Amino acid sequence: MATSTVENYLKEILVITLDDEISKVPMGQIAKVLGVTPGTATSMAKSLERDGWVRYFPRVGVSLTRKGRKLAMNMLRRHRLLETFLVETLGFDWDEIHVEAEELEHAISEKVLEKLDDFLGRPRFDPHGDPIPSKGGMIQQIASKPLSDFEKDTNLRIESIIDQNKEFLRFARKAKLIPGQLFKIIGKEVCADSITLKTSRGKLVNLGFRSAEKVLALPYES
Amino acid sequence: MATSTVENYLKEILVITLDDEISKVPMGQIAKVLGVTPGTATSMAKSLERDGWVRYFPRVGVSLTRKGRKLAMNMLRRHRLLETFLVETLGFDWDEIHVEAEELEHAISEKVLEKLDDFLGRPRFDPHGDPIPSKGGMIQQIASKPLSDFEKDTNLRIESIIDQNKEFLRFARKAKLIPGQLFKIIGKEVCADSITLKTSRGKLVNLGFRSAEKVLALPYES
DNA sequence: TCTATAATTTTGACTAATCAAAATCTTTTT
DNA sequence: AAAAAGATTTTGATTAGTCAAAATTATAGA
Ligand SMILES: [Mn+2]
Ligand SMILES: [Mn+2]
Ligand SMILES: [Mn+2]
Ligand SMILES: [Mn+2]
Numbered sequence: 001m002a003t004s005t006v007e008n009y010l011k012e013i014l015v016i017t018l019d020d021e022i023s024k025v026p027m028g029q030i031a032k033v034l035g036v037t038p039g040t041a042t043s044m045a046k047s048l049e050r051d052g053w054v055r056y057f058p059r060v061g062v063s064l065t066r067k068g069r070k071l072a073m074n075m076l077r078r079h080r081l082l083e084t085f086l087v088e089t090l091g092f093d094w095d096e097i098h099v100e101a102e103e104l105e106h107a108i109s110e111k112v113l114e115k116l117d118d119f120l121g122r123p124r125f126d127p128h129g130d131p132i133p134s135k136g137g138m139i140q141q142i143a144s145k146p147l148s149d150f151e152k153d154t155n156l157r158i159e160s161i162i163d164q165n166k167e168f169l170r171f172a173r174k175a176k177l178i179p180g181q182l183f184k185i186i187g188k189e190v191c192a193d194s195i196t197l198k199t200s201r202g203k204l205v206n207l208g209f210r211s212a213e214k215v216l217a218l219p220y221e222s
Numbered sequence: 223m224a225t226s227t228v229e230n231y232l233k234e235i236l237v238i239t240l241d242d243e244i245s246k247v248p249m250g251q252i253a254k255v256l257g258v259t260p261g262t263a264t265s266m267a268k269s270l271e272r273d274g275w276v277r278y279f280p281r282v283g284v285s286l287t288r289k290g291r292k293l294a295m296n297m298l299r300r301h302r303l304l305e306t307f308l309v310e311t312l313g314f315d316w317d318e319i320h321v322e323a324e325e326l327e328h329a330i331s332e333k334v335l336e337k338l339d340d341f342l343g344r345p346r347f348d349p350h351g352d353p354i355p356s357k358g359g360m361i362q363q364i365a366s367k368p369l370s371d372f373e374k375d376t377n378l379r380i381e382s383i384i385d386q387n388k389e390f391l392r393f394a395r396k397a398k399l400i401p402g403q404l405f406k407i408i409g410k411e412v413c414a415d416s417i418t419l420k421t422s423r424g425k426l427v428n429l430g431f432r433s434a435e436k437v438l439a440l441p442y443e444s
Numbered sequence: 445t446c447t448a449t450a451a452t453t454t455t456g457a458c459t460a461a462t463c464a465a466a467a468t469c470t471t472t473t474t
Numbered sequence: 475a476a477a478a479a480g481a482t483t484t485t486g487a488t489t490a491g492t493c494a495a496a497a498t499t500a501t502a503g504a
Contacts, residue, residue, distance in 0.1 A: 005461065028481060040462055042483055047460080059469065059482060090337040100334055107329035112322055115312040227491065250451060262492055264453055269490080281452060281499070 002053075004106035007075050008034060009044055010053055011105075013064055014072035018139075019162065024061035073137035078105040078113055080126035080133075085116055087127040094127045095169035128169075129160030129179030129216070147195060148212035152188045156217040157181070163214040175205045177215055182222075224275075226328035229297050230256060231266055232275055233327075235286055236294035240361075241384065246283035295359035300327040300335055302348035302355075307338055309349040316349045317391035350391075351382030351401030351438070369417060370434035374410045378439040379403070385436035397427040399437055404444075 002010075012033045016025045031041035049056040053068035064072060082101040086092040092100070108116075114135070117123075124140065126132055131140040144159035158181045161172055172178065176199055183205075187196030195212050197205045207215070224232075234255045238247045253263035271278040275290035286294060304323040308314040314322070330338075336357070339345075346362065348354055353362040366381035380403045383394055394400065398421055405427075409418030417434050419427045429437070 003460075026481080027483085031482095036461090037463060038482060039464080039484075044461080086334065090334065090341055092334075092337065096333070100331055103329040103331070104326070104334075107325040109322055109325070111318070112308065112312065112314075112326075115314065119312055225490075248451080249453085253452095258491090259493060260452060261454075261494085266491080 002071060005044075006048065006051075006053065007071065007106055008102075009048060010064065010068050010072040011075040011079070013054065013062060014069065014076060017064065018141075023063045024057060025063070026061040030062070070137050073133045073139065075105055076139070077133040077135070077137075078108060080130055081113060081117055081120065081123070082108065083126045083128070084120055084123050084132070088120060088123075093170075094173065095166045097127065098164040125160075125179065128162075128164075129158070142216070142218070144216035144218045146213040147185075147197070147207065147215045147217055148209045150185055150188075150217065150219070152185050154185045155220045155222045156183055156185070157220040158183065159216045159218055161215055163211075168211065168214065172215070176203060177205065182220055183217070224293060227266075228270065228273075228275065229293065229328055230324075231270060232286065232290050232294040233297040233301065235276065235284060236291065236298060239286065240363075245285045246279060247285070248283040252284070292359050295355045295361065297327055298361070299355040299357070299359075300330060302352055303335060303339055303342065303345070304330065305348045305350070306342055306345050306354070310342060310345075315392075316395065317388045319349065320386040347382075347401065350384075350386075351380070364438075364440070366438035366440045368435040369407075369419070369429065369437045369439055370431045372407055372410075372439065372441070374407050376407045377442045377444045378405055378407070379442040380405065381438045381440055383437055385433075390433065390436065394437070398425060399427065404442055405439070 009030065013025050013030065016029060016033065017023065027038055027041045027045060030045075031038045034041065036044075045054065045056045045062050048054045048062065048068070052065055053071070054062040054064055056062050079101045082104045083094075083097045086097040086100055087094060117135075124132055131142065133139040142159055147156075150156060158177055158179055160179055161169065161177065163169070181199065183197040183199055185195060186198045186204075187194070189195075193209045195207050195209070197207070231252065235247050235252065238251060238255070239245065249260055249263045249267060252267075253260045256263065258266075267276065267278045267284050270276040270284065270290070274287055275293070276284040276286055278284050301323045304326050305316075305319045308319040308322055309316060339357075346354055353364065355361040364381055369378075372378060380399055380401055382401055383391065383399065385391070403421065405419040405421055407417060408420045408426075409416070411417075415431045417429045417431070419429070
């Protein structure tokens with residue numbers, strides 16, 4: 001059985017793979033998201049390969065094997081279902097749940113997970129708008145793009161928030177940057193690194209590109 | 223912060239202390255309940271003492287320090303609240319929950335625990351009839367005694383089941399040996415190591431002493 | 445009291461996960 | 475193409491937790 005360290009590595013490798021649409025994740029990036037030194041990530045890559053979770057290409061990066069991807073998907077399912085439970089059932093705010101789910105995901109059994117899924121009514125998206133993988137490891141890939149990719153005057157619907165940072169999430173909620181919300185891009189200054197959005201009710205939000213990349217949206221035919 | 227291994231050791235030491243009403247728990251008993259070799263328990267006792275969780279008396283046993291008892295009580299609270307959640311909210315049977323809570327107890331934060339407590343309506347007993355320690359570490363000690371301690375013709379009420387064994391719990395449920403159920407002892411053969419109980423509805427149950435020691439009850443004035 | 449048995453401790457070894465710092469590649473810049 | 479900067483790997487060390495088996499100590503029976 002995989003340790004929770006292994007589960008964390010695999011899950012983060014999967015998330016990077018999905019987000020960046022790459023197949024080999026470099027060690028430096030892994031070290032960064034997991035908060036370990038690069039040397040640790042390298043030595044871990046070797047044990048992950050030894051146990052058949054990943055393929056390791058020295059000086060290039062790692063990619064998940066089928067077995068590794070399966071476990072990683074399952075971890076993502078656990079994580080996102082737990083986040084949903086924490087918000088829907090226990091009434092947490094969406095900026096508090098990531099750290100909690102990060103621990104619980106390793107402790108919850110398949111049996112409890114399925115009961116929870118039933119109890120929640122088999123939700124398809126987590127509170128941040130991220131799709132919850134199915135029991136079989138399928139994930140609904142949405143064609144949503146970062147806000148920074150849209151042009152001025154586009155009408156769009158917020159789909160999800162990638163960043164799990166507490167402060168950013170709290171700001172996002174106040175700014176109505178939440179899944180389902182409709183906006184129009186009323187300003188975009190590439191040279192000034194800035195985007196301005198407006199709700200139909202007239203509420204304005206300004207975002208730098210760094211932040212705009214962390215919010216995904218779909219064009220919306222008004 | 224204590225590792226989950228430390229949390230398990232302390233919790234089991236507390237449970238033995240409460241059950242057996244002793245203050246120094248011998249290493250052999252610790253090794254047994256935790257499923258490790260005696261040598262492991264001894265070396266663990268030394269690290270627990272080094273970190274101020276227990277006092278270790280070589281060749282005698284360990285006792286919890288105030289700090290150790292506090293943490294152990296908190297673990298017991300977590301364990302029993304989680305068991306209650308699994309039965310009340312997710313609909314598990316009482317013979318499946320112990321192993322699940324054994325893992326979850328280490329992953330749930332104080333914050334989630336308190337929300338859960340609210341959600342459940344601040345229960346005072348877990349599904350096995352065991353008291354749930356308060357947030358402050360107080361535990362309601364019931365004067366209940368093992369079935370094997372009662373005499374023939376006593377009317378009694380089942381208070382709790384100590385044994386967490388799946389098979390025994392399943393048997394107990396079928397035999398109506400559940401907290402709150404009323405029985406009369408209609409037979410007790412010390413030499414044959416056997417007790418017979420009857421519900422008011424006439425249902426009979428036979429128990430050996432070994433098993434009768436695992437079921438606690440209080441006399442009931444009929 | 446002496447000895448057999450039971451309980452406990454010690455010793456030596458191992459795995460997983462980690463870090464710091466030195467060494468080695470790669471990529472980018474002059 | 476050489477030097478500088480950046481990324482990755484290696485090396486050597488540490489900690490927690492564990493086991494097997496030998497050594498020690500306590501306990502109980504003869
Ligand atoms: Mn995690
Ligand atoms: Mn999420
Ligand atoms: Mn446990
Ligand atoms: Mn219980």
